[in-house]
Amino acid sequence: MKSVKIGEIVLKNPVALSPMAGVSSLPFRVICNGMGACYSPTELVSARSIRFNGVDKSYRYMRISPEEEGITAIQLFGSEPEDFEAAIETIMETPVLNKVSIIDINMGCPVPKVVKTGSGSALMEDPVRASNIVKACKKTLEGLRVKIPVTVKTRTGFKAGDNGKPDFAKALADAGCDMICVHGRTRPQMYQGESSVRAIAVMREAVRDYVIPFFANGDICDVDSARKVIEQTGCDGIMIGRAARGNPWIFEQVTAGLAGKEIPACPYSGERKKMLIRELEGRLKYLPEETAVREFRSVMPFYIKGLPGGNQIKVRLVNAKSFDEVKEILDAD
Numbered sequence: 001m002k003s004v005k006i007g008e009i010v011l012k013n014p015v016a017l018s019p020m021a022g023v024s025s026l027p028f029r030v031i032c033n034g035m036g037a038c039y040s041p042t043e044l045v046s047a048r049s050i051r052f053n054g055v056d057k058s059y060r061y062m063r064i065s066p067e068e069e070g071i072t073a074i075q076l077f078g079s080e081p082e083d084f085e086a087a088i089e090t091i092m093e094t095p096v097l098n099k100v101s102i103i104d105i106n107m108g109c110p111v112p113k114v115v116k117t118g119s120g121s122a123l124m125e126d127p128v129r130a131s132n133i134v135k136a137c138k139k140t141l142e143g144l145r146v147k148i149p150v151t152v153k154t155r156t157g158f159k160a161g162d163n164g165k166p167d168f169a170k171a172l173a174d175a176g177c178d179m180i181c182v183h184g185r186t187r188p189q190m191y192q193g194e195s196s197v198r199a200i201a202v203m204r205e206a207v208r209d210y211v212i213p214f215f216a217n218g219d220i221c222d223v224d225s226a227r228k229v230i231e232q233t234g235c236d237g238i239m240i241g242r243a244a245r246g247n248p249w250i251f252e253q254v255t256a257g258l259a260g261k262e263i264p265a266c267p268y269s270g271e272r273k274k275m276l277i278r279e280l281e282g283r284l285k286y287l288p289e290e291t292a293v294r295e296f297r298s299v300m301p302f303y304i305k306g307l308p309g310g311n312q313i314k315v316r317l318v319n320a321k322s323f324d325e326v327k328e329i330l331d332a333d
């Protein structure tokens, strides 16, 4: 695997966690990085909300820990360059957040609430605005005299039938974007159907002459699918999303496989339960117990997926109300 640089940041390997709302908690990101992910961005946070409400409301979503995580990335979404400028200024005035390594811009979110405001994947239909957002972020960071790269995560199209947006990728690169990651689905596909390696390759090709790294994303679930995407798109790196939920071991497996090393065995049930508890303990450090357990209900089933008796454990876990109850359910099995 060749070494990849985002701006001046050298990645230890080309395999990152893909940002996922409700999943990419700080403890999970620390776990994934410990398992081999080169970095793990936060979930999307509204630039406008930071601009007008400050960081308090969104702090829990963009909480970073450079000491534990290594390379950190905060993902912002929005549609107004001014919102990004103000959000970045606020982030850079906030202790710890101002140690962030990368600012990532979401230009792929398909959720109607986000698209309606001209943010997320809607920006694919407005390359001038998208470029202005990248330029505004770069200019703000330069003005603050910090060398923080600005990256973009996007999709292969806004409309059904779009087969990659080469001009959009070029516009981002021309605007000074330091890395582009493309998920091989269009907005209407949401997370359904196949991620198109071919459409990703079209966008990769469009920015081949630029020095910036290009990442591919979508349906990577093991060493073979990782290899296939890298070979067929010529990308420099990959992001893994859903397959990492409750399965951070995927990073040690994929990084070993890509490096030509022996692939570590899948974890046994005790290890998986221990990891579930570790993530929950991490969430409890900054959330009230009731909130932490309730929010973790959607994630816990992924940790026990496929285990003997997993279905019965799942039914009980998704109703659990406290840390002790979660522990009891897991210990009883």
Ligand SMILES: Cc1cc2nc3c(=O)[nH]c(=O)nc-3n(C[C@H](O)[C@H](O)[C@H](O)COP(=O)(O)O)c2cc1C
Pocket (backbone or CB within 6 Å): 018, 019, 020, 021, 022, 023, 042, 043, 044, 075, 106, 108, 109, 153, 183, 191, 217, 218, 219, 220, 239, 240, 241, 242, 243
């Ligand atoms: C529950 C969930 C939440 C997501 N939240 C975000 C997000 O906050 N920001 C983002 O850029 N992408 C988000 N995504 C998209 C993923 O990062 C990724 O692009 C997509 O799932 C395809 O990759 P995969 O097949 O490896 O999961 C989310 C996906 C899921 C399933």
